[in-house]
Amino acid sequence: MYRFSSVIFRSFATTALLGTLAYAQAPAAPAKIDPNSPANIGRAELVQYLDSIAAQDTATRHAAVAALSSRAEAEDRQAVVRKKILSLIGGLPERTPLNAKTLGVTQANGFRIEKILFESQPGFPVTALLYLPDGKPAGEKLSAVLIAPGHGPAGKASDYFTAATFARNGFVVLSYDPIGQGERLQYPDPSKPDASLASRPTGEHGEAGLQPSLIGDAISRYFVWDAMRGIDYLSQRPEVDPKRIGAFGCSGGGAMTALTGALDTRVAATAVACYNTSFDTLLASIGPQDGEQSIPGFIAAGLDFPDWIELVAPRPYAAVATYSDMFPFAGARTTVSEARRFYALFDPASAGMPSASAAEAAAQSHPTAPALNIDTPNAVPLTARLQFITGPGGHGALSPIMGNIVGFFLRNLQPGSDADHPLLPPPIPRGAPTGLPKDALQVTSTGQVATSYPHAETIFTLNLKHAAQAIPSSRPVLAGEKLAVAIRETTGAKAKPGASKQESATQSTKTGEFQLETAPNVNLRGTLSVPPTAGRHPAVLLLAPESIDADNPRAQANKAEFEKLTAAGNIVLAVTPSPSPAGTDDMKSPILGPFYLLSLRAELVKHTLVGMRVDDVIRLVDALASRPDVDASRITAIGSGHMGLVLLHAAVLDARLKHITIDHVLSSYHSLLEAPLPIGASEDIIPGVLLHYDIPDLAKALGTRLTETEPLKGTDDLSQTSTPLETLRNQ
Incomplete structure (x- = not known):
């Protein structure tokens, strides 16, 4: 079994490499890059060229989706898209025993928190927290929500206030650490194990994704599989109704929730926050942001953000967006607009009915107040399968619209509940929660899987094993054509x-530039x-x-x-x-x-x-x-x-x-x-x-x-x- 720390020490043999890693150990704010600088003209040209290819691909895709006119055609597209995505990411691992353990319990106000460790693959632990509401009647099975955190180093701990809100509204919640976050660093600094040699979560994700790519896999397969095994775990809990499990995530967690809802049909309701947009707007603004969000060949395969929503149809879906998000709101609006037409082929209520007030709200190019379904001039009932929940603020500013988010899950997972009046806390405070033991949100004894379980698998070791299966043992040596x-x-x-063809000027250029x-x-x-x-x-x-x-x-x-x-x-x-x-x-x-x-x-x-x-x-x-x-x-x-x-x-x-x-x-x-x-x-x-x-x-x-x-x-x-x-x- 691979022992992570010893191999890292052996690989840092040269002075130059140690210098590089010393820099990597101290995460710094990203440098502000001037795209208009003469030094960046080459990048600007290449980006524009690549984006023009993407624009052609997305336009072709948009026309194909626009031509769909029946539920049967929509279902055919879903089958094709799902098959494409699974092929692009390298398929999914084998489902194996979870070997789940409860490593501790903490009582909080209105719920208790269990420290959970389960294996999404053999020897590959996932650290998670299970929130169980107090006062559950004996024998009653509850609805549940899987929560994936955004790209913060704290991982699941950063979602405490959100998880607590859901728990106080009667949901069992499983909040887990994604790969490279919280207690699951793949590249921990041997001298400071809670810090990453890859600087930050997006660095962890990018680094972990390089080697799977060499064998035709996308790092996304590992991320979404962790989430799907989380659904497996919830389904096995005696407190949970396996037919009423939802998924929610914001930012990077939104990306993983989008994939999970699309690929796991057991997810009964999906809400994705601060992630949905369109590639046309994303590429023109902040560009691709992370390895697990950027599947090689995705756009070339005729895919775009709306496909993540459309694969979920007709299951309930809430696209959640903020007006000043770094993921362009304009892209979210156009994506939901397309998805609404797709959903309407399954659920006519998602199209809504003409309404003067809805048309007035949809006409606002720069909305400022919380709103529902402003992608369409029609009034869409809250019971419709597709909802667009929007509000003011920047990336991750969900407090003004948290009531609508929780209400969406109440309405779809807890029939008969008062979905219009969810229990909401005061404005979410910053910093660690008060009133809990210091280690209440920590699952492992050391705070890191790598040090608590030094023989555990990593993405690196799992990929080596998968490569041994994927690369033909008798691959012929290619030559010639x-x-x-x-x-x-x-x-x-x-x-x-x-x-x-060469210009005459090129053929006659003399010494110089x-x-x-x-x-x-x-x-x-x-x-x-x-x-x-x-x-x-x-x-x-x-x-x-x-x-x-x-x-x-x-x-x-x-x-x-x-x-x-x-x-x-x-x-x-x-x-x-x-x-x-x-x-x-x-x-x-x-x-x-x-x-x-x-x-x-x-x-x-x-x-x-x-x-x-x-x-x-x-x-x-x-x-x-x-x-x-x-x-x-x-x-x-x-x-x-x-x-x-x-x-x-x-x-x-x-x-x-x-x-x-x-x-x-x-x-x-x-x-x-x-x-x-x-x-x-x-x-x-x-x-x-x-x-x-x-x-x-x-x-x-x-x-x-x-x-x-x-x-x-x-x-x-x-x-x-x-x-x-x-x-x-x-x-």
Whole structure:
């Protein structure tokens, strides 16, 4: 069994890596990134390009849904969508015994809290709190609600006041810690176990999602399975009516509740807060935010936010939104509007009836007061299956509308109750609850599963086991056209050698700044050096992570290499591949690096950074080969780190690259799969790659066309700053 702490200590062997982790241990507020900065022009271009692909996909999807005209057609779509989602996330694990334990009980005002530990998978504990209302008549079974918390480090403890409100209204509540939150850190700091080496929950989620992606899984499968096993646990409790179990969550908890309600038909009522929006509005504002919310290929598969609601139909669903949320309210409104038409095919009451007052409320572009169903000009009865609960405030500001939320669950899970007058506490205070023992909301003895149960499974170890089943043991080594097809299918690379047309200006550019458009409004920027002598010259493509004129040792090393190659009589082109220039972005964690969120955005539309950069290289070779002063039979390329991995893929697809020289490149994706804590790996991730090929297959295919030095293992620091060119090492 894998022992987490000892492996972490062994993997932190180098001074550079320890420096990186020291930074990771101290979470800082995200830096404010200026998207209009000249340094970010390349990112802005690439984001716009990717978003234009997403817009085409969502428009096609919207038209398909709009064409549905019967319940039978809607049910057919539900079946197709559910199958697609399960395929995209890698399916669901096997249902195994929960091995549930009660580790303590605390009496509170109006309810008691049981400390629960259950296994969602063998040896994979979930820490949870069960709230049981006082005064339940003997033999009576109660309705229940599963609550998933938002992306706070406290996990389930942050939902105490919400859970208490539901309990005082007669619900059994199971509030649990999602992966990477509360007592379930996947990457605890050995020197401070309640802190994460991945900085914060979104860093934990992103880091945990890298390795499952390599075998075609999404981290979402583990998140939603935890929730579904929570439903299993509630169903087994003698106090609970298994036919009256609902699910609620806000923010990141809303995301998990959306998935749970959609994929688990036992959920009798679902309310999702501060998550529903549309990809058209999300991508144009804050962009993708987290690994479990960004399933690779989701948009490309013809899916969008409304699908999470529409899969629930005709079961009761409340979409909950606040007017100033970071998840755009305009997107929530359009999503619910579409879902209302879909729901109406099952439940005509969800469409409502024409009403002057409802039309007046729906006409408000900037509402300010709590409201119901302002997505439609019709009056929708509270008994309709689809409700849109909205109110003032920013992200997570639910206090003004908590009565409507609790009322929704009372109405649908407690028939005959006074749903119009739920019991509500005073405005929710900040900080820890008073009147409870200090450890009342802590399940494990140490406060972390990793230290209380050091031999427990983690996402890392579970993924290794799943990989052993998923990767064919006798997978043939691909070569030739079969390898090329596999590269294109997995990376999303599309460029064909010689297919791009070159402008005369590109063909005649002399020494100085270089620019090439490789996709609509996406430009590559670099530096070109042309010898003064006439005739055809060998050409070298130097793939660099930033401008060779940048003021740092890595850029200086690349410039030295550029000048040496120029002096040897070569035409030399030094270019930063997409995004060019690289620019910056919010880092969910330093160990994920500055390209993680961009990778999520690309993967949603079935692109990858590796694939787009491979296209860049092929089009750059087109540009060089078309020049009258280049000997097209002598084009070579040089790259280090992430750039070298791009060249490995490009050279397999483009035989015009007669030789590539690379260093400090990941040696195999399988070694990355086996790394307990990958550092700086997000640029290299290709979803599903290990189901088809690995890096040694690329090297074998290139044979003598490849010179490689100092390959890196998955346990090494892969961040670009740690992988300089050989010239830097020799200075």
